[in-house]
Amino acid sequence: MGKIVVVTSGKGGVGKTTSSAALATGLARAGHRTVVVDFDVGLRNLDLVMGCERRVVYDFVNVINGDANLNQALIRDKRVDGLYVLAASQTRDKDALTSEGVERVLDELRDQFDYVVCDSPAGIERGALMAMYFADDAIVVTNPEVSSVRDSDRVLGILSSKSRRAEQGGEPVKEHLLLTRYSPDRVKRGEMLSLEDVGEILSIDLLGVIPESQAVLNASNAGIPVILEDESDAGQAYADGVARFLGQERPLRFTDIPRKGFFGRLFGS
Amino acid sequence: MNLLGYFRAQRNKNTASVAKERLQILVARERAQRGGPDYLPALQEELLLVIRRYVEVDQDAVQIQVDREGDCEILELNITLPDHQQGR
Numbered sequence: 001m002g003k004i005v006v007v008t009s010g011k012g013g014v015g016k017t018t019s020s021a022a023l024a025t026g027l028a029r030a031g032h033r034t035v036v037v038d039f040d041v042g043l044r045n046l047d048l049v050m051g052c053e054r055r056v057v058y059d060f061v062n063v064i065n066g067d068a069n070l071n072q073a074l075i076r077d078k079r080v081d082g083l084y085v086l087a088a089s090q091t092r093d094k095d096a097l098t099s100e101g102v103e104r105v106l107d108e109l110r111d112q113f114d115y116v117v118c119d120s121p122a123g124i125e126r127g128a129l130m131a132m133y134f135a136d137d138a139i140v141v142t143n144p145e146v147s148s149v150r151d152s153d154r155v156l157g158i159l160s161s162k163s164r165r166a167e168q169g170g171e172p173v174k175e176h177l178l179l180t181r182y183s184p185d186r187v188k189r190g191e192m193l194s195l196e197d198v199g200e201i202l203s204i205d206l207l208g209v210i211p212e213s214q215a216v217l218n219a220s221n222a223g224i225p226v227i228l229e230d231e232s233d234a235g236q237a238y239a240d241g242v243a244r245f246l247g248q249e250r251p252l253r254f255t256d257i258p259r260k261g262f263f264g265r266l267f268g269s
Numbered sequence: 270m271n272l273l274g275y276f277r278a279q280r281n282k283n284t285a286s287v288a289k290e291r292l293q294i295l296v297a298r299e300r301a302q303r304g305g306p307d308y309l310p311a312l313q314e315e316l317l318l319v320i321r322r323y324v325e326v327d328q329d330a331v332q333i334q335v336d337r338e339g340d341c342e343i344l345e346l347n348i349t350l351p352d353h354q355q356g357r
């Protein structure tokens with residue numbers, strides 16, 4: 001029985017889709033059969049970040065409605081073995097994701113895969129609640145910025161009271177903090193909340209810190225999950241996060257300002 | 270750090286710590302309200318109105334939270350009066 005992992009945040013634009021694509025790719029690369037599911041009905045984007053937008057025929061809602069079966073809708077990644085994408089529907093009908101339908105499809109995916117990564121839409125409306133409800137693990141993507149931290153805390157509240165695990169009184173959803181778009185130099189200058197600040201306020205396990213990086217934009221331009229860019233800082237930071245998720249110990253990287261040489265110290269700011 | 274950088278750092282020194290402080294207060298309050306009965310916000314509003322008939326207090330002067338101890342629910346009410354109390 002596979003695990004359902006939701007990537008969520010409350011606030012929009014903090015890096016959920018980027019992170020879903022990277023983490024799912026990393027899990028598959030580590031040898032786990034993984035599917036990444038786009039829950040953002042109406043605003044499909046995961047397919048673009050994964051670079052499979054031209055291969056979408058059927059989507060999540062088609063499977064829920066029985067217009068297609070899962071195997072017709074799953075898109076196999078050409079780069080990494082055991083990695084699949086289930087695209088979101090572009091319908092404007094926000095009620096397309098019925099609770100029974102989502103449950104049925106997730107159950108079926110769970111039989112076939114080790115990990116079902118759910119890319120949540122922003123907000124705390126139906127789509128986001130649906131993505132969170134069935135989760136075993138939650139990766140809470142947060143930017144070091146007041147409104148993002150506040151929204152993350154609200155999402156943590158929802159996970160601990162309104163998820164299936166909470167309602168059935170089972171073991172609580174396992175929560176992980178993923179701090180993204182982190183700029184060590186701005187933290188150093190006192191302009192940005194530090195990793196310690198955010199950790200202290202949210203007090204959940206830290207899965208990783210992803211630096212603000214040009215590599216993310218480059219990768220999404222090309223439709224490549226950034227974790228496949230092995231040389232890039234963000235790619236390496238995501239790889240560390242995947243390793244930690246799988247229970248390995250990894251020291252934090254990219255959280256300090258790179259040391260400058262003598263001239264850098266003299267002339268830099 | 271060069272001179273320009275130094276002044277820039279001075280000016281912005283505290284924004285992150287201000288952010289942290291505001292967040293700690295806000296998050297603590299929102300957590301306290303979470304999971305409480307649905308009527309809490311309305312109760313808080315009405316209490317504020319009643320208190321304001323006698324004392325002019327700030328919007329956030331009334332804080333309510335529900336604590337649970339075993340089977341027992343405790344409604345905790347905190348009212349902050351202004352420094353110089355002026356009756357009406």
Ligand SMILES: Nc1ncnc2c1ncn2[C@@H]1O[C@H](COP(=O)(O)OP(=O)(O)OP(=O)(O)O)[C@@H](O)[C@H]1O
Nearest residue numbers: 012013014015016017018122181211212213216217
């Ligand atoms: N570490 C990073 N460094 C630089 N840019 C980033 C980083 N992470 C994400 N971005 C950029 O931020 C933007 C939003 O990212 P993304 O689409 O992953 O967020 P999202 O949380 O899924 O948004 P939405 O809430 O709209 O679904 C994108 O342009 C992405 O390239």
Ligand SMILES: [Mg+2]
Nearest residue numbers: 016017040045
């Ligand atoms: Mg997204």
